[in-house]
Amino acid sequence: MPDQVSERHEPGVESPAAGSEKPPPESWEQQPGVWARWRPLLLRLHFYGGMLAGPFILIAAVTGLLYTLTPQLDGIVFRDELTVDEYAPQTRTLADQIAAARTVYPEAPITSVKPPTVPSETTQIAFTTPEVPSDYTRTVFVNPYTAQVQGTLTTYGMWLPIRSWFDEMHRNLHLGVAGRYYSEVAASWLWVVALGGVAMWIARARRRGGKSLVLPDRAGTPKGSRNRILSWHGTVGIWIVVGLLGLSITGLTWSRFTGEHIEQLRAQLSWTTPSVTTTLPPADSRTGTPRELTAGADTVLHSARAAGLQPPMWMKPPAEPGDAWEVYERKRDFPTRFDAVAVDAGTGAITDESRFADWPLTAKLTGWAIDAHMGVLFGLANQIVLALLVIGLITVIVRGYRMWWKRRPTRGGWPTAPRRGVLTGLRPVEAVIAVAVLAAVGWVAPLFGATLGLFVLGDVVAGEVIRRRKRAAS
Known part of the structure; x- marks a missing residue:
């Protein structure tokens, strides 16, 4: 709460004696404005997400950047399997090509057949085999002109080995089901951190001038100072926020728990493909x-x-x-x-x-958004934009940690955090709304709710330990 302001008293009216009963609480008209009341809560959520979920977001950003930069490698590394060197006037029948592929896996069921897209491509025939995980297949590459097998590779849907390896690294760090939790935590917190940061940066720009909203302050602050770092942190965040929201929402559609809720909602609204x-x-x-x-x-x-x-x-x-x-x-x-x-x-x-x-427009938009997330919707241009977006996110995260570290006391020790008890600064109805909204988001995104609950519990315990130490010291 803001510091109390001393009150003036009219002549002839006795002012309360020092040490008497506490002054009456402020009326709603005397309480701070809407933004002054809500800013501490947004700052606290931004701090939680940046400090504690930030490592998950950073890992997702780095692995996503690697995934974005690797699609062309498959075509180079596996050229012998993907292409043919000589053409013939006619191709062999698909039946002949399937029979050739069956010589490699005689008993395995076939899951898909992909005819060549262009004359220089091989036919791809995918088999379900026990030697690969359930989501993967063994794909046999057959020359469509000679019906000769040119090789076999482990594939994941449309992706060949290199791209599928980086795709799984991004999704679950090659840790299986347990690894999916990290990416869901990252996607669940990313939009919260981004929107909270944007709200605070816009409020700051209104005080300092509109130019500071989108351009860093390079002249008015010393290089390496916390204000200079904050200026770059905020302006880069503004430039990439729309892309971050898109990555967060589309990423949640693949998540384990939140993805199920999103799928149920899409089915109820007839938004499914x-x-x-x-x-x-x-x-x-x-x-x-x-x-x-x-x-x-x-x-x-x-x-x-x-x-x-x-x-x-x-x-x-x-x-x-x-x-x-x-x-x-x-x-x-x-x-x-x-x-x-x-x-x-x-x-x-x-x-x-x-x-x-x-298709319904919502189904089309969902498909386009997911393909843009994967860097395939607009080809190389999509990859470049996605890479710049992720690099921007990495710099924002790193600068956020740098700012936190610069808050540490000059005589050493750990940096301070935004003050506790932010709900007490809200009006009662506002506090109820805030808790209800966070609870609803936590139900839709269970890992967001679980991690937020753990953060709050740890914060309460830490606050109690600090208070006891202060009482013991005094």
């Missing part, structure tokens, strides 16, 4: 449909092309006899293409279809 139904009508499943799950691949490819699908395409065989093939486009760079069809391999008939043009 449309898909095709591969179950065939009973009459069709009894006649004309082959029992061999990968049979009829050439018929399916011909029907998909006739339906307007274009490379890059993935063909997914039926999960069991009597189901249709699923064929879908995955052109993730802009302009995107995500049309999909279900094809009866026995007759070549299109049994269901999903057109990207008919």
Whole structure:
């Protein structure tokens, strides 16, 4: 609370004697303004997130930067598997190419077939095998002109080994399910730290002039001083805040706990990505449909092309006899293409279809945002912007720690933290709203709520220890 201001008393009215009962509390009209009341809470949350969740955010930023810089390496390192050196007038049938791939994994089920996108590419046939984790496949690369196997690699969806390695490093540090907690903590706190910092920086710029909002103060502060560091910390944060919010929101869609809540919300609002139904009508499943799950691949490819699908395409065989093939486009760079069809391999008939043009706008926006997060929506330009954004985030985090360290006493010791008891500076209804909002966010993002609770508990314990030491010393 702000320092009490001495009151004037009218002539003839006796002022309270020193040491008498405490003066009455301030009325709401006498309490500080809205920003003065809320700023300590935002500062405290910004401090919590920056100091304690900051390491998680920093790790996510560094691993994300490495992931952003590596996509082109796969094409260079695995050129022998991905490309062919000589063309022929015609390609071999998909059936021949699948048969060649089966010589490598005779008993393993096929999860997808990717025909070449351009004449110089190989055909990719992915198998589920026990030697790789459940989310991974062993992909066999077949020369489409000779039906000769050119190699096998472990892949993760569309990603080849190098990109999938850095992708998993970013997602879970190669620690499996337990490692996903770190990235969820980072994504849960990033938007809180960013928005709190922006609010405080805007308020500061209103006092100092609009120019200080977006340009660092290089002339008025000594180099290396805390004010100079703060100036760069705030202005860089302003420039990258929109990108940080996008990274935080899209990152949460992949998280373990918050991602489930987001998926439930999307389902209730009909924001989910449309898909095709591969179950065939009973009459069709009894006649004309082959029992061999990968049979009829050439018929399916011909029907998909006739339906307007274009490379890059993935063909997914039926999960069991009597189901249709699923064929879908995955052109993730802009302009995107995500049309999909279900094809009866026995007759070549299109049994269901999903057109990207008919997707709900929210589903399109979600897909575009995720692809931008992954650096694939706008190709190399997307990678460059993403790399600059992440580098900016790293500098903001490092400067935040530098500012904290410069708060330490001149005679040594640990730096101080923003004052405790920030809820007591709010009006009662405001305090209730603040607690309710934080509780709601903690329910949607459980790891945010859990870490915030641990931070508060540790803060309360630390405050009590400090108070007891002061009482003992006095």
